[in-house]
Amino acid sequence: MSRQRIFSRNIVPFVASILLGLAAWHFGVIYFEVPGYVLPKPAAVWTALVDGLGRDPFSRASFLYHLGDTLKATVAGFVIGGLVGLVVAALMAESRLIEAAVLPYVVGLQSLPKVAIAPLLVIWFGYGSESKIAMSFVLTLFPVLINALSGFRSLPRDRLELMMSLRSSRWQIFRKVKLPGALPMIFAGLNIGIVYAMLGTIVSEFSGGQRGIGVIMMQMQAVSDTAGVFAALVVLGVTGYVLISSMRLLNRKLVFWMEEDEREDGI
């Protein structure tokens, strides 16, 4: 079946369900006489959205202004967390000693809901961007490290023997065979990581701060501007979708040798 047909097969029910959903929402709110601060009408959300996006991007009232801040912290924390996770996983895969030293911490901290340390990070880093980046760093680190480690460890025996028959050095084995072979698992970790990075940033913003989507959501909630909160959620949703799609695109480009259905799901 051609891509066009698959697309139109999917898009029609999708659009139809959105329109139906909006209609149900609109009439439901009217019929059940739901107060605006509990569940605003779709039209009110739309107004808040357009208003927020339309403001001067450098003013405090603009969604784009705050989104910029949230994105900066998300991406910064993601990149740093991703790099650190990769390097530590690589070292752990090469050295039993390092693995033995680090793994207990990883396993131990894995089950801790890391968002719970948000207040701690605020104490250490203050209310600015640093604590947001720290939070998104921490949340990215674990999935990337665990998946990358699994990927590095899963080097097939026959590839290793091939390299040994050529008397390769450890570094050659890592660069030519271990790392490319681990890319599917690494991307599994990165795909999870980008979602968590944004989550971490938002949670950190909830705990306090001057700028960011999470911050204005708190402010709007405080004045019962529920339509505004919904509008912010829409912005977040779209942003998240764009981030995830970008990761998926990068994944497809770099791991080009695997079929769509062969790509691995992460841990």
Add this chain to the structure above:
Amino acid sequence: MTMNPAISAATAPLLTVRQLEKVYRTKAGDDVRALVDINIDLVDGEFVSVLGPSGCGKTTLLKILGGIVSHSAGELLFEGKPIAMAQRVMGVVFQSPVLLPWRTILDNVLLPIEVLGLDRGSYTAKARDLLDLVGLTGFDNKFPGELSGGMQQRASIVRALVHDPGILLMDEPFGALDALTRERMNVELQKIWLANQKTVFFITHSVSEAVFLSDRVLVMSARPGRIIEELRIDFPRPRSLDLMSSAEFGGITRHLRSCLGSHEGASE
């Protein structure tokens, strides 16, 4: 079974294996003797096959020669020198092609050149010639996923030859192929070998394959593996598949099968 007299000493052997042994320690703490008292001399340009039942240690022997596994006792010399020092010595073809799926065929085939730090430019032409020789012309820029099993295995043979090794080690390279492809690959391999005159150490389960391809056939016993028979194969080359139906060929394979059969686990 007595050993036939060694090859005439007119040519010094390229590879010498003397009283080689391999012992594994199991998890339970026992010692398993995989190989015992292995003595082989490979002369330059010889094609030698090793036949043996499953588990007899022939793959272990190949891995020891290839520098993948260490030996427990005995000597291993290439041109008189211990093997670890002669890096360019071996080309290895495994049971499965082990091509890297993210590299093109050409890049895969040039892998040994990269690892050994040689100049890629000077070997590219040779790699292409070898690909022509094995019938993979025009597949330079394709990826392994686009090739059949037989084609991938042919590419892996090219990879094993590209750095001009002294010896080609082949571990049941055609075992995973269907019978027809396998016969065709035997003819291909003979063609490649005649063009290169490499010294080949070839492991197989197939008696007829061994006799078709080799100058000499060694038979190993079941574990602990030792060499129990050595036979010269004097048919002139190039050998055709028709040779396999001749009475003489049949006699040789019968003899080899009986050597294998008198120890457990023979196949074919």
